[in-house]
Every structure is written in C-alpha cells, then in structure tokens.
Amino acid sequence: MPSLIRLDSLIHEVQPLVGTLRALLSESSAPDPVLIKHCPECEFETYCRKRVTEKDDLSLLDSLSIKDRTTLNTKGIFTVTQFAYTFRPRRRPKRLASRKEKYHHALKALAIRDRKIHIVGKPELAIKGTPVYLDVEGMPDRDFYYLIGIRIPAEPSYLQYSFWADDIGDEETIWRSLLRVLERIDNPVVIHYGAYETTFLKRLARRYPDSAADSSYVSTLITRGINLLGITYSQIYFPTYFQPPQRSRPVPWVPVVAPCRVGASVPCLETTMGGSEGYLHQASIDHLQSRGL
Ligand code: SF4
Numbered sequence: 001m002p003s004l005i006r007l008d009s010l011i012h013e014v015q016p017l018v019g020t021l022r023a024l025l026s027e028s029s030a031p032d033p034v035l036i037k038h039c040p041e042c043e044f045e046t047y048c049r050k051r052v053t054e055k056d057d058l059s060l061l062d063s064l065s066i067k068d069r070t071t072l073n074t075k076g077i078f079t080v081t082q083f084a085y086t087f088r089p090r091r092r093p094k095r096l097a098s099r100k101e102k103y104h105h106a107l108k109a110l111a112i113r114d115r116k117i118h119i120v121g122k123p124e125l126a127i128k129g130t131p132v133y134l135d136v137e138g139m140p141d142r143d144f145y146y147l148i149g150i151r152i153p154a155e156p157s158y159l160q161y162s163f164w165a166d167d168i169g170d171e172e173t174i175w176r177s178l179l180r181v182l183e184r185i186d187n188p189v190v191i192h193y194g195a196y197e198t199t200f201l202k203r204l205a206r207r208y209p210d211s212a213a214d215s216s217y218v219s220t221l222i223t224r225g226i227n228l229l230g231i232t233y234s235q236i237y238f239p240t241y242f243q244p245p246q247r248s249r250p251v252p253w254v255p256v257v258a259p260c261r262v263g264a265s266v267p268c269l270e271t272t273m274g275g276s277e278g279y280l281h282q283a284s285i286d287h288l289q290s291r292g293l
Contacts, residue, residue: 058072058080084112087107121235127189129188134150142168190224195227205218
C-alpha cells in the first residue's frame with residue numbers, strides 16, 4: 001500500500017546537515033574522529049581508534065553517552081586522563097546501603113589512567129547451593145550453540161565439562177548432556193557472565209521441549225542463577241576502554257585468521273565470523289587445532 005512521505009519536513013532537517021557536510025568537505029584535513037556505537041561495524045575503525053587513542057579522547061569510554069561527553073566538554077574536560085582527575089571517593093550514606101551502587105564513569109577513567117583495577121565497596125556473592133560456572137559459545141548468525149562449558153566445585157578441586165557440537169545436529173545432544181550433569185547436582189546455582197547464557201537456557205529449553213528436564217526446572221535454574229555482570233558492572237572497574245561484556249570480557253580472546261576447510265566438521269568459521277579476521281575464545285582455538293582444523 002503506497003504511503004505518503006512529506007518531504008518538506010525532512011528537508012528542514014537535512015538542510016543544516018548538508019551545510020555541515022559542505023563545511024567539512026571544504027577543509028583541507030579530515031575531521032577528528034569521535035567513536036560511536038556504530039564504529040565496530042565500520043571499515044575505518046582501526047584508523048579512527050588509533051587516532052582517538054593518540055588523543056586520549058573521551059569517546060574511548062563507550063559507557064559515556066554523547067550527552068555526558070558534551071557536558072564534560074563544556075567544563076573543559078576532553079581527555080580520559082583529565083576526566084580521571086575528577087573522581088572523588090565518597091562514603092556511602094547508611095540509608096543508601098541497600099541500594100544498587102551507581103556506575104562511576106570517572107572511576108573507570110581513573111582505572112585506565114592508573115592501569116589498576118578499582119573496587120567499590122565489598123562485592124559479595126550470596127550463593128545458596130552448589131555453584132555451577134557456565135560459559136557458552138555459539139554462532140549467532142546460524143542460531144547455533146557449539147560449546148557448553150561448566151565447572152563445579154568437587155573437593156579437593158573442580159570438575160570441568162566441555163560439551164562440543166560439531167554441527168547443528170549435535171546441539172540437542174550437548175544440551176541433554178548438560179541437563180544430565182545438572183540434575184545430578186544438589187541445588188545447582190548457575191553462575192554466568194552477561195545475558196548470553198540466560199538466553200541460551202531459555203532458547204534451548206524451548207527448542208528441545210522433549211528433553212528429560214521440564215521447562216520449569218530450567219526456569220528455576222534461570223531464576224536462581226547469578227549474573228556476575230550485575231556485580232562487576234558498578235563495583236569493579238577494569239582498566240579497559242570497553243564496558244563488558246561487548247568487547248572486553250575478562251577472558252583470553254585472541255584475534256585469529258580462522259581456518260576454513262571444505263568438508264570440515266566445524267564449517268567455515270572464517271566466513272561465519274564475518275571476514276578473514278575474527279575473535280575466538282582460546283578454548284575454541286585449542287579445540288579446532290586439536291582436530292587438525
Ligand atoms: S570508525 Fe567509522 S563510524 Fe567510527 S568514527 Fe571512524 S569513520 Fe566514523
């Protein structure tokens with residue numbers, strides 16, 4: 001059905017932007033880049049990030065909104081180092097003790113400037129049951145989970161399981177293997193980092209409803225689970241520009257040129273990761289290499 005678009009209102013918005021673009025194009029040198037959310041998808045990211053890092057520009061802090069940055073600029077603060085000097089530790093009033101700690105952008109800047117991890121208060125983990133540390137890896141573009149890793153305390157050390165799916169057909173098998181292990185654990189409390197693992201539990205419970213555990217069992221696992229990001233986000237400040245979990249998860253990620261062999265059991269990670277260079281978890285690389293991929 002045809003729809004009516006009123007160009008006159010859009011023209012008023014576009015005209016000032018055209019003026020700005022004309023002014024930029026008439027300059028003899030390129031404008032200074034300011035990092036935005038779109039940058040990770042842009043082909044110039046490496047170049048822009050290098051320039052912004054040299055300038056120590058505030059846009060390096062991806063947790064800082066454009067509005068916050070503009071406010072700081074009006075106060076004469078343009079670099080991460082300058083911003084770090086504005087942090088003042090304050091004692092929390094007792095009446096606010098039960099409230100969630102707010103995020104301190106200036107403390108993040110301080111952590112980067114001093115290359116130190118700063119901790120606010122005493123982060124506590126109230127685990128009522130057996131902790132089960134869960135980490136899942138998948139390929140979002142194929143809606144496929146290929147690795148489930150869990151670690152469980154078992155005196156005097158830990159028990160560790162890695163369930164691998166070589167292709168989509170194996171996904172249900174590794175899901176059931178996970179549930180079988182969990183069902184043997186007394187009162188399991190799933191501990192994970194970010195929302196990825198929660199989404200995984202919800203999705204696979206829906207996708208494989210005939211598995212041994214019913215959906216209420218998985219719902220209980222999700223409800224009782226602990227997301228470490230909730231604790232680390234506002235209380236632990238790592239000296240990294242990126243706010244976890246996007247790009248700086250505190251796990252060993254390494255850039256790789258992933259191998260792609262026609263007919264390999266793990267198909268074309270090179271393509272799946274969107275180019276010749278991707279980011280893979282070290283465990284994934286070890287696994288691929290152990291299989292001669
Ligand atoms: S990486 Fe791309 S989007 Fe980001 S500042 Fe540079 S040109 Fe702009």
